[in-house]
Amino acid sequence: MFTLSQLESFVAVAETLHYGRAAERLSMTQPPLSRRIQLLERELDVELFDRIGRSVRLTAAGRAFLSDARRILGLSEQAALSVRRVPAGEIGTVALGFTASSAHSVLDDIVGGIHTRLPGVDLVLRERVSGRQMEELHSGELDLGLVRPPVPGTGLEHRPLHREALLAAIPAGHPLAAPDRVPHVRDLDGEPFVMYSPAEARYFYEVLVGVFRGAGIAPWYVHHLSQVHTILALVRAGLGLALVPRAAEELGLDGVVLRPVVGVEGAPVELVAAWRANDDSPALHAVRDLVIDLAGRGFS
Amino acid sequence: MFTLSQLESFVAVAETLHYGRAAERLSMTQPPLSRRIQLLERELDVELFDRIGRSVRLTAAGRAFLSDARRILGLSEQAALSVRRVPAGEIGTVALGFTASSAHSVLDDIVGGIHTRLPGVDLVLRERVSGRQMEELHSGELDLGLVRPPVPGTGLEHRPLHREALLAAIPAGHPLAAPDRVPHVRDLDGEPFVMYSPAEARYFYEVLVGVFRGAGIAPWYVHHLSQVHTILALVRAGLGLALVPRAAEELGLDGVVLRPVVGVEGAPVELVAAWRANDDSPALHAVRDLVIDLAGRGFS
DNA sequence: AAACATCGATCCATTATAGGTATTGGTTGA
DNA sequence: TCAACCAATACCTATAATGGATCGATGTTT
Numbered sequence: 001m002f003t004l005s006q007l008e009s010f011v012a013v014a015e016t017l018h019y020g021r022a023a024e025r026l027s028m029t030q031p032p033l034s035r036r037i038q039l040l041e042r043e044l045d046v047e048l049f050d051r052i053g054r055s056v057r058l059t060a061a062g063r064a065f066l067s068d069a070r071r072i073l074g075l076s077e078q079a080a081l082s083v084r085r086v087p088a089g090e091i092g093t094v095a096l097g098f099t100a101s102s103a104h105s106v107l108d109d110i111v112g113g114i115h116t117r118l119p120g121v122d123l124v125l126r127e128r129v130s131g132r133q134m135e136e137l138h139s140g141e142l143d144l145g146l147v148r149p150p151v152p153g154t155g156l157e158h159r160p161l162h163r164e165a166l167l168a169a170i171p172a173g174h175p176l177a178a179p180d181r182v183p184h185v186r187d188l189d190g191e192p193f194v195m196y197s198p199a200e201a202r203y204f205y206e207v208l209v210g211v212f213r214g215a216g217i218a219p220w221y222v223h224h225l226s227q228v229h230t231i232l233a234l235v236r237a238g239l240g241l242a243l244v245p246r247a248a249e250e251l252g253l254d255g256v257v258l259r260p261v262v263g264v265e266g267a268p269v270e271l272v273a274a275w276r277a278n279d280d281s282p283a284l285h286a287v288r289d290l291v292i293d294l295a296g297r298g299f300s
Numbered sequence: 301m302f303t304l305s306q307l308e309s310f311v312a313v314a315e316t317l318h319y320g321r322a323a324e325r326l327s328m329t330q331p332p333l334s335r336r337i338q339l340l341e342r343e344l345d346v347e348l349f350d351r352i353g354r355s356v357r358l359t360a361a362g363r364a365f366l367s368d369a370r371r372i373l374g375l376s377e378q379a380a381l382s383v384r385r386v387p388a389g390e391i392g393t394v395a396l397g398f399t400a401s402s403a404h405s406v407l408d409d410i411v412g413g414i415h416t417r418l419p420g421v422d423l424v425l426r427e428r429v430s431g432r433q434m435e436e437l438h439s440g441e442l443d444l445g446l447v448r449p450p451v452p453g454t455g456l457e458h459r460p461l462h463r464e465a466l467l468a469a470i471p472a473g474h475p476l477a478a479p480d481r482v483p484h485v486r487d488l489d490g491e492p493f494v495m496y497s498p499a500e501a502r503y504f505y506e507v508l509v510g511v512f513r514g515a516g517i518a519p520w521y522v523h524h525l526s527q528v529h530t531i532l533a534l535v536r537a538g539l540g541l542a543l544v545p546r547a548a549e550e551l552g553l554d555g556v557v558l559r560p561v562v563g564v565e566g567a568p569v570e571l572v573a574a575w576r577a578n579d580d581s582p583a584l585h586a587v588r589d590l591v592i593d594l595a596g597r598g599f600s
Numbered sequence: 601a602a603a604c605a606t607c608g609a610t611c612c613a614t615t616a617t618a619g620g621t622a623t624t625g626g627t628t629g630a
Numbered sequence: 631t632c633a634a635c636c637a638a639t640a641c642c643t644a645t646a647a648t649g650g651a652t653c654g655a656t657g658t659t660t
Contacts (some may be wrong), residue, residue, distance in 0.1 A: 003303050019637060032619050034638060046383050053627045054636045060581045061386035068379035072372060076301065079368035083346050086361040179476060281360045317609060332648050334609060353656050354607045610653070613635085617646075624639070630632085 003080040004076060008038040009033055010048060014066050017056045058139040091120040092283025097133040097145040098125065100227055101204070102271055104245035106146070106162055109299040117290060121283050129200055129226075137276055143284045144291070145274045148203030158274040161295040163267035166211070167249075167258040169194075169235045175211055176241070177257040185215040185263030192240035193219035200226035207268050208243055215263050232256050245269045304376060306340040307369040309333055314366050319357045327532045362490070371408060392583025394401065397433040397445040398425065400527055401504070402571055405547035406462055409599040410591055417590060421583050425539055427528075432591045437576055444591070445574045448503030458574040460586050461595040465548075467558040469494075469542040470533045472531040476541070477557040485515040485563030492540030493519035500526035507568050508543055515563050527576035 012022040013033070023033040048062035058066065085091045097106050109126075114123055122210050126142065133145035137156055151158040168188075170177040176187055196204035212218060222240045225231050228253060231242050236255040249258055273291055275284060312322040313333070324332040341348050348362035358366065385391045398407050407425075414423055426442065433445035437456055466486075470477040476487060488555040496504035512518060522540045525531050529551060531542050536555040549558055573591055577586060 001306055001308075002380065003305070008301075020635095021345055029620055030637075031621085031639080035618085038638090044380055044383055046387060051637065055627090056637085059387075060392060060583065061383050064386045064391060065379060065383040068375070068383070072375050072379065075368070075372050075375065079345055079365060079372065080302065083344055083361050083365040083368070086364045087359075091364060092360055101427065210397060289464075329649050330608075331610080331650085335647080338609090351608065355656095356608085545608090601660100603658100605658075606656085608653105608655090611651085613648105613650090615646105615648070617644105619642105619644075621642085622640085624637105626636090626638100628633100628635080630634095 002040050002043050005074055006036055009042055011069050013037060014058055014062060020142040050079045086118060087282045089282035089286025092281060093122040093124060094125040094143045094283050094287045095126060095141065097128045097136060097142040099130055099146060099148060100127055101245060102146045104250050105297050111296055113290055113294050114287060118286055121287060130203060137274060143275065143279065143281060144288055147272060147274050149270050149272055151272060151274045153279055156274050157277045158272045159292060160270060160272050162271040164245040164247060165267045166243045166264050166269060167246055168261045169232055169244050170257045170259060171235055171238050172255045172257055172283065183259050183261045184216055185261055188219045188241060189217035191219050192222045193223065194223050194231045194234045194240045194242040195221040197224040197226045211264055302340055306336055306374055309336045310340055311369050313337060314358055324408060380477060387582050389582035389586025390418065392581060393422040393424060394444060394583050394587045395424040395426060395442045395508060397428045397436060397442040398432055399446060400427055402446045402553040404528065404550050406599050409594055413590055413594050418586055421516060421587060423577050430503060437574060443575065443579065443581060444588055446468055447572055447574050449570050449572055451574045455577055457577045458572045459592060460503060460570060460572050462571040464569040466543045466564050466566045467546055468546050468561045469532055470557045470559060471535055471538050472555045472557055478555050481561050483561045485561055486517055488541060489517035491519050492522045494523050494525065494531050494534045495521040495539045496520060496541040497524040497526045504598045537545060547575060
């Protein structure tokens, strides 16, 4: 196989059609350049130049090979440059998992921020429930996950990103939705309630169970669902009340009123970023640092 | 800049993840292979492998570089193979000129023959009158021309390809078109006649003038045109008679009858191939030889 | 736990390759 | 015909690549 320096030499001679000047351009003397071209021609088993007298001309084969040589040299230069950008995290692929509920709050900002500040990073987005994300983080199918706590301490690191309040979702005509009415947790006691599924949305289920237990009440669970927009649809249909994260406001659903609830203060819904502790992918580091930085700024 | 053998070594180690086996595959011993990879890493200023204990793993940069390395090696191999095919004429570009009239006879066979028997040759087709083709052959804009004689002897070589008969084009209702009638040249004397243009179709003009002079007749030129299909359109419209090459039968125009004419025997319309005498392009040689070969078989 | 096997890195002597200087031979232009 | 030019050649030197022996570290076996 020929060498890249042979290609460089060939291109230089092909462009100058003068061994002396080509050698000068290559910072060498003319005799070894002649030898290099000869070796390249022997290697390819093809005449690249016509040496008629003291004039040098490309043969048809030389013309054909010139464009290939330029392409190979260009690719090589490109590869050398871009591989240097990998350890800086500017280039790479990151598989990002997210829960359906986080898609309504922080995902837009994260994807947008990566697109503008890490344009060389390819994001692969996968919607998964938190448990499945943990599994796939371990197996390597995911590099970074946006999950609900808790994160088991075996091989995964994590960091809180975001806390959200819970709001009551009330059908528009319902008495609790009256403008002068301030809903209280106790108002939910015994009421029909659209609950999260303990299997597919275990985190929300447990958060709500904790809230109800703390308040000493017991709503009447008429349905168990996992997706916020489905829950709101049932609320609008009048099947019951619900508690949903504040980000549900972004959905802008008519016919449902979202109200703070006395006794459900604070921001009990937490979102954390999780990743493999031993993952040394520079692109992951860059993305993770960016996500944490965005979280610190409140995901403007 | 790195070398291609460094890339080969890198790919071998990346695929085996074992310096010893990779060295074996490269027909060398392990120490110089270690050094090659180290030099490549120093050249790129990037760690390509993690040597943890006695296991070798690709880094993120190594994975990114692997695909580039494979592409560069593949291109190089491809370039080395294809440049060998150039001198055989199997690869290259040939600019082929042709007259409008030859498009109706031999061009299909030529283009088809090149496509099947010289699939690596790119044909650039240009319709030009014969005179312009000669100019562009000299200037290098064309490599091969399908022209009408004569070809001036300065720097161009040529070879006859094809001879064609002239047929009379007669409107369907005309007395000469009657099935039992055999047209004779003298029938054209003084008749309205759609003539070739002496400027744009000089060859046909001169051939017809020669025919009429030999027969001692003088048709009445009602139009001067250069394209066969335009001439036939005027004949169909009843503006006059015409003489056209037999290939006009391919046009299959209704309303016009094509008939042999007594006194215009033989095949007076000649087509020749012409090319630069000093052109050493292998692709041109291959195409020219193929065209001549096809001509010898009568363009089946 | 200790001996052993495995594997990549290092050291060193040898060989091969590439580069430079001087020169030749052929071609072009004055 | 002579001089200038240019690529090719010959020859020598310097640099770099190779291979054998060995080291050091890391798992593995008994």
